[in-house]
Amino acid sequence: MAETVGKDAWLRGEGQDADIVISTRVRLARNVEGFALKAKLAGDEEVALLQHLRQRIGKVKLAEKQQFVDLKPLDDVERLMLVERHLISLDHANADSERGVIHDDQGSIALMLNEEDHLRLQVLGSGMCAEEVFDRAFAIEDELQGVVEFAYHSRYGYLTSCPTNVGTGMRLSVMLHLPGLAFTKQIDKVFNAVARMNLAVRGFYGEGTKALSDLYQISNQVTLGKTPEELLNDVRGVIPVILRWEREVRNQVMKADRVGLEDKVWRALGALRSARTMSSSEAFEQLSHVRLGVHCELIPDLTIATLNELFLLCQPGHLQTVVCGGKAIEPRKRDIVRAELLRSRLGGR
Amino acid sequence: MNKCQKCQKARATVLVTDIDLASHKPQQLHLCEDCARETGMAAALSPSAAEMLKASILSVTEKESKARSAQRIMCEHCGLTYQEFRVKGRFGCTACYDTFSELVEPLLEKVHGAREHKGEAPRKPSNKRKTTNVAEFEKELVELRRKLTRAVKAEDYEDAARLRDRITEVERRIGEVTDG
C-alpha cells in the first residue's frame, strides 16, 4: 500500500487553474428500483442489495483497474484513509450497515454502495475539470443503466432518500484555495457572488471543528428543476469570476507588500521545517501559506504535488497508516509524529 | 467582513440557505464553522448539502403537517410514518414520494424552487442489449422486492422467506442468461 499512498490523480496539482482549483468532483445519487430505501432497508435486504450491486456493477468495466472494498471488516484508521482520499464520505465510514465502495486505482472513480442512497457515483479530478468529470460520471451512469434499474419518477426524476437530492441527484463541487481573498479579508465577495447564483459555499474541515485554512467548496444547492447541464453551467459560470478576483488580489499584494507576503510565506515554511509538535489545523494553515508562496514564485524547489501530498499525509488516517504502520495513536503523539514527518519531507532539521 | 449571524462573534465562513418560517422564503445565513456544525448543517470532510438542508425540511414540514394533520399518513409500502420522516428527513421507499406527495411538493418548492424534474429520463435496461426473457425476469425481480418490503413491514416472515428464495432463483437465472 505504501507506494500508492498520496498518489491519487486528483492530488497531482495538474489541470486547468490548478494554482487555485484543487479538485473538481461530481456525485450522482441513485437508488435501485424494488429495494426499500436506506431508512426502511432491513438487515437481510442490505446484504441482498450489496450483493446485487456488486454482481451487476462487476460486469461493467469502469476503468483499467477497479476493486471492491467491503467496509464492514475494516478498522477505523483504514476507513479514515478512504475518507481522506475522498473515496467515501464520513457518514459512509461511520455507518454500521453492510456497505462498500468500488473504486479505481487512480482514486478518480468511486461508487459508494449502500450509503444514504443505494449508489453514490463519484468522479473526482485535479484542477478545474467540471466538464470532464461530468461527462465521465454520466458515461458511467449510462453503462450502469444497462445492468441496474434505477428508481425514477416521471414527475420528480431520480428518487433519493432525502428530497434535497431528488431530480438529477447531481452535486457538482469545486474545491478552491483562496488565500489571497482570505488574507485581504474579501472572502465575503465570494459568498455574495455564489448566493446570487443559488450555489452553496462551505469550509473544509479537519480534525475537530477548526476549518482548514482558506479552502472553500462551491457546489450547486438545488438538484431539481434544472437539467444536469444547466447545473453544470451554473457552477462553471461563477468560478472564472472568483479566479479573477483571487489572482488580482495576489498580484496587488505582490506589488504593494511583497516583503510582507514573503515574510508570511517563509515563516510558515520555517515553522513546518522546525516545529516539534504540530496539530493538523496548524499544519494546514502553514501549508496553505507555503502553497501561496509556491504559486507566487517566492519559494523555489517545492511543487504543488508535494504540498498536496503533505495535506493528505497530515490527516489522522494517513498519518497513522503511513508513519505508524496502521496503529491508532493518541492526538498528542500524532502532533509529534506529524511535525517529524513535515520536517523530514520539507528538508528541515 | 461578515460576522457569524448566530453567535455574532466568529468570522462567518459557511453560507447556509435556510427557510424563513414566517415569510416562507429562502434566507441566506452566514455562519461560522462552529455554529454551522452545531446546528447540524455542516458535516465533516465530505460535506453534503443534504445535511445542510435537513433543518429546512424539518421546519417546513412541521408547518405543513399542522395545516393538514398529516401525521396520520403512513406509507403502505414501507410503513414509514410522517412523524418518522420529520425526524429523519429521509423517505423509506420510492412509493413514499407519492404517498406524501401533498407534503413533498411544497417542500420541493422551498428547497429547490421547483416541483418537477427537468432532464432526460433513463433508458430502460430492456431497450438495449437485453433479451425479452431477461427483461421479464427483471420486471419480476422488482415486483418481488416490492412484495418483500411489504412482507417485512407486516412481519410476515414465512412469506418473506419464500420471496427471498424466489428472488435468489430469479437472480441466478438472469445471471445465467447475461453471462452467456
Ligand SMILES: [Zn+2]
Ligand atoms: Zn458562530
Ligand SMILES: [Zn+2]
Ligand atoms: Zn414508503
